[in-house]
Amino acid sequence: MNMTNQVDQRSPRTQARIIQILDAATACFVEQGFHGTGMARIAERAGMSAGHIYHYFDSKDAIIAAIVERETSAHETKMREFHLLPCENLKHEMVARAEEGVRTNTDPFRSALSLEIVAEAKRNPDIAERLRRHDVIVRTEFARLLREKLQLDHAEGRVEVLFTLFDGLAIRMLRHPDLDQAGLTRFFRKAILAVLED
Amino acid sequence: MNMTNQVDQRSPRTQARIIQILDAATACFVEQGFHGTGMARIAERAGMSAGHIYHYFDSKDAIIAAIVERETSAHETKMREFHLLPCENLKHEMVARAEEGVRTNTDPFRSALSLEIVAEAKRNPDIAERLRRHDVIVRTEFARLLREKLQLDHAEGRVEVLFTLFDGLAIRMLRHPDLDQAGLTRFFRKAILAVLED
Amino acid sequence: MNMTNQVDQRSPRTQARIIQILDAATACFVEQGFHGTGMARIAERAGMSAGHIYHYFDSKDAIIAAIVERETSAHETKMREFHLLPCENLKHEMVARAEEGVRTNTDPFRSALSLEIVAEAKRNPDIAERLRRHDVIVRTEFARLLREKLQLDHAEGRVEVLFTLFDGLAIRMLRHPDLDQAGLTRFFRKAILAVLED
Amino acid sequence: MNMTNQVDQRSPRTQARIIQILDAATACFVEQGFHGTGMARIAERAGMSAGHIYHYFDSKDAIIAAIVERETSAHETKMREFHLLPCENLKHEMVARAEEGVRTNTDPFRSALSLEIVAEAKRNPDIAERLRRHDVIVRTEFARLLREKLQLDHAEGRVEVLFTLFDGLAIRMLRHPDLDQAGLTRFFRKAILAVLED
DNA sequence: GATGAATGAGTGTTCATTCAT
DNA sequence: CATGAATGAACACTCATTCAT
Numbered sequence: 001m002n003m004t005n006q007v008d009q010r011s012p013r014t015q016a017r018i019i020q021i022l023d024a025a026t027a028c029f030v031e032q033g034f035h036g037t038g039m040a041r042i043a044e045r046a047g048m049s050a051g052h053i054y055h056y057f058d059s060k061d062a063i064i065a066a067i068v069e070r071e072t073s074a075h076e077t078k079m080r081e082f083h084l085l086p087c088e089n090l091k092h093e094m095v096a097r098a099e100e101g102v103r104t105n106t107d108p109f110r111s112a113l114s115l116e117i118v119a120e121a122k123r124n125p126d127i128a129e130r131l132r133r134h135d136v137i138v139r140t141e142f143a144r145l146l147r148e149k150l151q152l153d154h155a156e157g158r159v160e161v162l163f164t165l166f167d168g169l170a171i172r173m174l175r176h177p178d179l180d181q182a183g184l185t186r187f188f189r190k191a192i193l194a195v196l197e198d
Numbered sequence: 199m200n201m202t203n204q205v206d207q208r209s210p211r212t213q214a215r216i217i218q219i220l221d222a223a224t225a226c227f228v229e230q231g232f233h234g235t236g237m238a239r240i241a242e243r244a245g246m247s248a249g250h251i252y253h254y255f256d257s258k259d260a261i262i263a264a265i266v267e268r269e270t271s272a273h274e275t276k277m278r279e280f281h282l283l284p285c286e287n288l289k290h291e292m293v294a295r296a297e298e299g300v301r302t303n304t305d306p307f308r309s310a311l312s313l314e315i316v317a318e319a320k321r322n323p324d325i326a327e328r329l330r331r332h333d334v335i336v337r338t339e340f341a342r343l344l345r346e347k348l349q350l351d352h353a354e355g356r357v358e359v360l361f362t363l364f365d366g367l368a369i370r371m372l373r374h375p376d377l378d379q380a381g382l383t384r385f386f387r388k389a390i391l392a393v394l395e396d
Numbered sequence: 397m398n399m400t401n402q403v404d405q406r407s408p409r410t411q412a413r414i415i416q417i418l419d420a421a422t423a424c425f426v427e428q429g430f431h432g433t434g435m436a437r438i439a440e441r442a443g444m445s446a447g448h449i450y451h452y453f454d455s456k457d458a459i460i461a462a463i464v465e466r467e468t469s470a471h472e473t474k475m476r477e478f479h480l481l482p483c484e485n486l487k488h489e490m491v492a493r494a495e496e497g498v499r500t501n502t503d504p505f506r507s508a509l510s511l512e513i514v515a516e517a518k519r520n521p522d523i524a525e526r527l528r529r530h531d532v533i534v535r536t537e538f539a540r541l542l543r544e545k546l547q548l549d550h551a552e553g554r555v556e557v558l559f560t561l562f563d564g565l566a567i568r569m570l571r572h573p574d575l576d577q578a579g580l581t582r583f584f585r586k587a588i589l590a591v592l593e594d
Numbered sequence: 595m596n597m598t599n600q601v602d603q604r605s606p607r608t609q610a611r612i613i614q615i616l617d618a619a620t621a622c623f624v625e626q627g628f629h630g631t632g633m634a635r636i637a638e639r640a641g642m643s644a645g646h647i648y649h650y651f652d653s654k655d656a657i658i659a660a661i662v663e664r665e666t667s668a669h670e671t672k673m674r675e676f677h678l679l680p681c682e683n684l685k686h687e688m689v690a691r692a693e694e695g696v697r698t699n700t701d702p703f704r705s706a707l708s709l710e711i712v713a714e715a716k717r718n719p720d721i722a723e724r725l726r727r728h729d730v731i732v733r734t735e736f737a738r739l740l741r742e743k744l745q746l747d748h749a750e751g752r753v754e755v756l757f758t759l760f761d762g763l764a765i766r767m768l769r770h771p772d773l774d775q776a777g778l779t780r781f782f783r784k785a786i787l788a789v790l791e792d
Numbered sequence: 793g794a795t796g797a798a799t800g801a802g803t804g805t806t807c808a809t810t811c812a813t
Numbered sequence: 814c815a816t817g818a819a820t821g822a823a824c825a826c827t828c829a830t831t832c833a834t
Binding site for chain 2: 032033035036112115116118119121122123128131132135139154156157158160161163164165166167168169170171172174175176177179180182183184186187188190191192193194195197
């Protein structure tokens with residue numbers, strides 16, 4: 001069901017190297033953007049030579065593809081947890097999780113990474129395709145949740161608005177880095193509840 | 199108070215040239231992104247030589263800065279129109295405008311441009327600063343509107359959520375280009391109304 | 397009939413630049429081979445920056461392609477001169493020209509260039525194709541000459557051997573740079589005459 | 595007198611490894627050229643790791659040097675066989691062997707290898723030197739043969755032309771891969787006989 | 793004003809070679 | 814003996830920017 005959870009055939013050392021590179025690259029991309037980051041800088045931060053990165057990744061593009069894979073994979077796992085929740089009080093549980101989601105998505109690092117991925121998707125069709133495949137999955141599953149567990153009609157439209165809200169946070173943080181999270185969360189909750197209403 | 203409304207000292211010809219360049223660059227950036235667009239391409243599209251662009255702009259960065267200026271300026275003007283609306287039925291008028299806003303923000307060209315600017319802000323502090331200055335203005339004015347004309351408390355928090363919704367649309371379009379706009383709009387309206395409720 | 401003799405649309409300055417680059421590249425390739433020569437060295441020798449070469453040629457490969465074009469073109473012109481010779485004593489004229497050809501093909505620069513092109517053809521299919529197209533032309537024309545003006549049968553086979561002899565000179569020079577040209581020419585003539593005999 | 599016939603001090607296993615590497619490298623060089631072949635590819639084809647090749651060869655250059663050594667050595671052995679032939683009918687035997695030589699030298703693999711070596715000699719003085727030392731040997735011996743067994747004067751000049759013919763075949767094959775070998779051979783023979791004539 | 797020739801620093805990427813294991 | 818991780822120098826090529834004309 002989830003190909004990314006396959007047993008990794010690579011040696012522990014190789015896996016560690018890959019994580020080193022991915023972490024270094026993620027940090028660089030967050031700070032300076034994909035195009036603003038040279039392979040040399042990623043290499044330096046990952047503690048290896050630039051040339052050696054090419055033993056693990058075919059190209060710079062392959063690095064961001066792997067980062068996207070890691071992020072979307074984690075996100076899908078998170079989303080899947082909703083299905084395990086009990087039906088009763090699901091709505092309030094969702095609101096609680098949404099509040100946690102606001103905290104996560106307003107984290108400067110996460111929001112910056114999110115934006116960087118989206119920006120790269122704009123000019124890299126492979127990244128765009130990954131993002132869309134991922135979106136289909138979480139969108140469909142989430143709509144099914146609303147339909148089956150909350151007996152809501154027009155689930156797709158509701159999901160679009162909910163996802164729009166969370167997507168918007170990354171840009172919001174960029175425009176207003178010092179926003180009052182408490183004030184935001186208060187009405188975020190109201191908006192979500194309104195979207196989840198009959 | 200508004201520097202962008204200063205009488206433009208430049209000759210009409212010069213102004214026309216500048217608009218040519220800005221339009222060409224905007225189109226290029228939307229299609230291929232800021233870093234994917236070379237000065238040569240902008241020049242070609244603007245119908246002049248690459249070198250000549252430097253008579254009007256100091257650098258490539260200055261071009262995107264001018265594009266951002268133009269966009270934020272237009273946006274501020276749009277926002278200011280709300281103050282001219284009659285108090286009665288203001289809420290419904292706002293919802294109506296919001297629906298128009300959804301149409302605008304989901305337009306492929308506008309959403310792409312919006313995203314491109316945001317992406318550039320991530321690595322260009324000058325652009326980020328412009329975006330933030332602009333955000334302060336529209337945020338403050340819009341909050342004042344809610345406070346004074348709709349007698350709403352916690353206006354800042356409400357504004358954050360409203361702006362988050364609109365910002366989110368550009369990303370949403372990227373992730374799900376074929377989304378059903380009608381379904382989205384229906385719950386978008388519900389969310390907005392909830393945020394504007396006492 | 398000869399596309400390379402079309403009126404050159406390029407400005408004299410551009411033409412001069414192209415010749416500069418071609419001459420510099422030819423010299424470099426002769427001395428250090430195609431793969432042993434960096435763009436920087438060609439640029440230095442041509443008296444311009446490396447980057448600027450790309451205003452005139454799309455790639456390093458395009459440079460060698462142009463060199464091959466220039467060489468084959470000149471060679472075809474040379475070959476075509478045979479058709480203008482009077483029929484009587486044509487055979488002796490050919491032998492005389494052959495002796496001149498030995499001098500040309502044993503010139504260190506020419507033989508080295510010739511070898512470099514052939515070497516490059518081995519791994520660059522585009523170059524190989526150019527060489528083959530050129531060979532078809534000169535081979536066919538030369539065979540026709542033998543057939544029509546010298547009334548020789550099996551003209552193709554004779555041409556192959558004659559061309560083999562001249563092609564061999566470049567390698568011969570590499571293996572024995574100090575060879576006695578007079579001694580060689582003496583028997584070269586005998587071989588040619590034998591091939592041209594009834 | 596002949597260093598290549600020294601008793602090989604290396605263990606049979608080592609010798610086998612070296613042959614593996616040499617065969618793999620030869621095949622790679624023929625297919626993709628010396629510069630187009632990476633050590634990784636040679637290693638893969640030889641069935642060992644890239645690093646391990648350096649236990650047997652000091653460098654990539656050393657591999658091609660060894661290939662040249664192997665080729666020239668075999669060629670010298672072949673040439674030496676002429677001395678064992680009876681004097682009578684030697685000329686016709688030589689022509690017969692020449693025809694076999696045409697077949698060998700027009701073999702795609704052999705001609706490609708031959709050209710690759712020559713190309714490498716152009717930029718690697720060590721290879722050039724090996725080729726020249728080898729040429730001195732076979733040239734001298736062959737001239738002695740013509741002088742002593744066929745009573746020919748100007749043996750050196752005759753040898754140059756004969757060798758030029760055989761060297762030319764590799765290039766000829768590149769320029770005209772589909773040439774009619776029978777037609778070529780017919781006049782090849784005539785040329786050789788003419789060169790061997792009093 | 794307007795051109796486009798020219799620069800040069802910077803890019804991602806390759807690959808022969810080394811060496812710890 | 815054998816591996817393959819690791820290096821680093823080299824490479825072709827791009828592009829914003831300048832400037833003589």
